[in-house]
Amino acid sequence: MSAAPDVLSRGASRPRSARGYASGKEDYLRRLRKVEGQVRGLQKMIEADAWCPDVVIQVASATRALQEVAVGLLNDHLRHCVIAAAADCPADGDERLAEVAATIRQVIRL
């Protein structure tokens, strides 16, 4: 399953060349490839009938790595996109902050 095309293009109307995570892009890709490997490792564990709690511990580890990515991206976004938008135009800053708050709620699952 890959990201749906509409998700890839949803931000298309936003300024393109300056994603907040641009400078850390390679690092995020490296971390996500590592999570992908963990998830493949989980499949091997299930196939090999690994001990259930051991599988769950590895699931928790992959979950934590994903949440580290989420917090890093949010932080980059605040630093590079929200503050810049607020400096240009307070109303834009407000709108972006509301989007960030909604996103934090998804991460915390409220």
Next chain:
Amino acid sequence: MSAAPDVLSRGASRPRSARGYASGKEDYLRRLRKVEGQVRGLQKMIEADAWCPDVVIQVASATRALQEVAVGLLNDHLRHCVIAAAADCPADGDERLAEVAATIRQVIRL
């Protein structure tokens, strides 16, 4: 990155043929393959400079799918391994419950 060999073999001394998730194995593999696809989709989003909050929402979705797997596995384990062990030998049941409690703490991150 695949699961380390010692993780795959750690439960080797435990009864092998009766993992609690045995009957749901195919379902867990299917769900983990889907998460693997989501994580690959996240890499595509980053490569395509997707809008940061959109990436974070997808990260949260993959995280939730992983935690659903963790809760399912814990439940299967309680049903098939812990209760059976307790019926055979209360001390074994206690030991396995302590392991489950430690695992739940990892999932909740206490």
Next chain:
Amino acid sequence: MSAAPDVLSRGASRPRSARGYASGKEDYLRRLRKVEGQVRGLQKMIEADAWCPDVVIQVASATRALQEVAVGLLNDHLRHCVIAAAADCPADGDERLAEVAATIRQVIRL
């Protein structure tokens, strides 16, 4: 606000004298009184215009203390109520495990 009467009586049809947390009752009450104190401390911080991130850190601390209580209660319940029920009658054990699984999902917020 106190617990609604129907919540207090909901388990009335279940065996009364043997709550799983009976032996740790005083400890749970002590921990909950401490959380109550933390929540009152939070009100004082807000009234005193405390620095926002400091308040949030204290909120996170109270949250963690509550989740420790939840995991402790679940563990006691598994040990004393679920396993005993399963030993008496497998169908009862299954029903209680399903209730535990639903409860874990609430705690993890799935």
Next chain:
Amino acid sequence: MSAAPDVLSRGASRPRSARGYASGKEDYLRRLRKVEGQVRGLQKMIEADAWCPDVVIQVASATRALQEVAVGLLNDHLRHCVIAAAADCPADGDERLAEVAATIRQVIRL
């Protein structure tokens, strides 16, 4: 237990009259009083030997209410303190964002 004096005064060197949550202070106090009532209700449930999963569900409800407070405070803080600091002085904005990121990590428990 009340908030330690050093926590109440820690932000003393920061501008005092303009906490980000000032306009919502009454609302936060109201929500925290409600959580305090929930925690007292939990003690009554334990004293009354309430059914364990029912107690856990109420613990999860209080936890969620606290995390709603945390996310609200973070959002107010970003809107009123971080963006204003960044507009005045980019270095201050960076410092405050780093503090927010550390706080989010505590809330998510990374």
